[in-house]
Amino acid sequence: MRYAKSLLAAGLLALSVGSASAAESIKIPAQSWPHDGFFGTFDRAAAQRGYQVYKEVCAACHAMKQMRFRNLAGIGLSDAEIRAIAAEYQTVDGPNDDGEMFERPSRPSDRFKSPFPNEKAARAVNGGAYPPDLSLIAKNRVGGENYVYALLTGYADPPPGFQLGEGMHYNKYFPGHQIAMAAPVQPDGVTYADGTPATVEQMSKDVATFFAYAASPHLEARNSLGVKVMLFLFIFTGLLYATKRKIWKGLH
């Protein structure tokens, strides 16, 4: 009974927190992800395809400054592949012995190259809108990777009577339904090396998987350690309960 009451209190608490985030935006439909749940792991093939989508489509405007090339190992790329990808980009280094800054090919330890030097430059090129950094997009939007998928697949014609601003686009899931970004994912926008048909849904799901990884690169370590910790705690707590019972036995 007392447990029931504390559980109820915890439930009410969870409810109030849950409604806090839900009330703020449009309902985002939840997708099912292989990285969901206690034993979830990232779909590496999807995450690699997603990286390709980011690299060939999103990276034109969106930075991912928290990501370094070496982080691509977590989605299954080999050391040689990572070095090759990094070398495609130039990183500013220096100053050298002459006091000059210089560019050199990137190494695995370098950060992903940002498309713009600063926010002002990004806004200047994008009609005043700032393409947000995507390193944490799967954490810093209500709905996480579900939001990414919903947004990318949520472009539609505005309903009759909807006043769309100049240069804006209608989206079912963007707060306020007006988004400056034109539908970025187009059918066959990229050509997948593994032959997967590049539909809008497929690409959106892939890139959302990649962003989920980028936001929580330790998710798999967290799940596997968590399962072990839980198992330990269940057994340990069971033993503690037996101990308590034994000690208190003589008292009542």
Place this chain on the structure above:
Amino acid sequence: MAKYDYVPSPFMANPIVKWIDHRLPIFELVDQQLIKYPAPRNLNYFWNFGSLAGIMLVIMIVSGIFLAMNYQASTLHAFDSVERIMRDVNYGWLIRYIHMNGASMFFIVVYIHIARGLYYGSYKAPREILWWLGLAIFLAMMATAFMGYVLPWGQMSFWGATVITNLFSAIPVVGDPIVKWLWGGFSVDNPTLNRFFALHYLLPFVIAGLVLLHLWALHVHGSNNPLGIDAKGPQDKIPFHPYYTAKDAFGLGVFLIFFAYFVFFSPYTLGHPDNWIEANPLVTPPHIVPEWYFLPFYAILRAVPDKLGGVLLMFGSILILFLLPWLDTSRVRSGRFRPAFRVFFWIFMVVTVVLGWCGSQPAEGLPLILGQVSTVLYFAHFLVFLPLLGWFERPRPLPASIAEPVLGGGGAPRAAASKPMEKA
């Protein structure tokens, strides 16, 4: 503790222990206050939350020290340094999630601890100072949690800090200078972040000191108990060890399962997604909300259209608890024997949860009105219901002793043997 005959534990006869104790009686202290310490024999699991709160404080301090080793209190680097902890520091994600969710766990535990005190009348004589010290700990916790939430320098960190520090500007005449003094400048900025970090590191040790005083005050008269009556003799008490060490250890295990679930499988649920966006003074989030544990107070703040009024009411909602030992006029401690109080207690619990919900919503329409009604009920509980209940309520008969319902026939308090009602 005069009533209690202290029989030393066997280890007290060890010559090394004796040698040390003769010079510094630390073993005697442990033996008297932790091992042989007499506790009422009928404490239920709600009495577990005091030790859980102490353990949470230790968990927060230890995880916090390791975070501080990797954190940079600078507006330019704070957000990235936290991301570095999450991504590159060995097990940094684990330490951070323990600390982040630990704050919520600490408040859950302390709220249950306070609610237990409210229900069983633990604030009544002779435990008023014990109650005050608990409230002082609660206030220090709130300050610590607020400043800690600013440190990751996310959007909610920055805007939460802006909203809360601005509250002080409501104070007439000196309000604005006070706010500038708090900020160390003209807005929440680098000096603010620096001092918040310094204070966030300092305050937990202040809390630890207050906890020692809290324990000292507790051990003068010992724990209250579910019956709310004083121990009548040694048969009402049992030594803390092994009985309550074993009981608390099991409770700790259950609590750690709950805690670990959030740390490993749902680490973002109790936070706000906006705090994973770096602070930007030029972009205001559409809807600024504090962490869940402040929501009831936030609702009270916004229930009043006047800024100063709201601020006074919010602080008043906590300060009024200091007067609780005198506002509650009933001499019966435990809610178990107070049928009318029990109804109002649960109404009060619902009111605080409703306030929490209102605090999470934009201050308009239904949440605003509901918040205002709940605010009135919150204060009415202390200023109207509790004082009057003591006069009008007929408490049920109290058992003669703690041991009686436990050892006496059948477990139920026998009306014939019971003491007459304290208030007739």
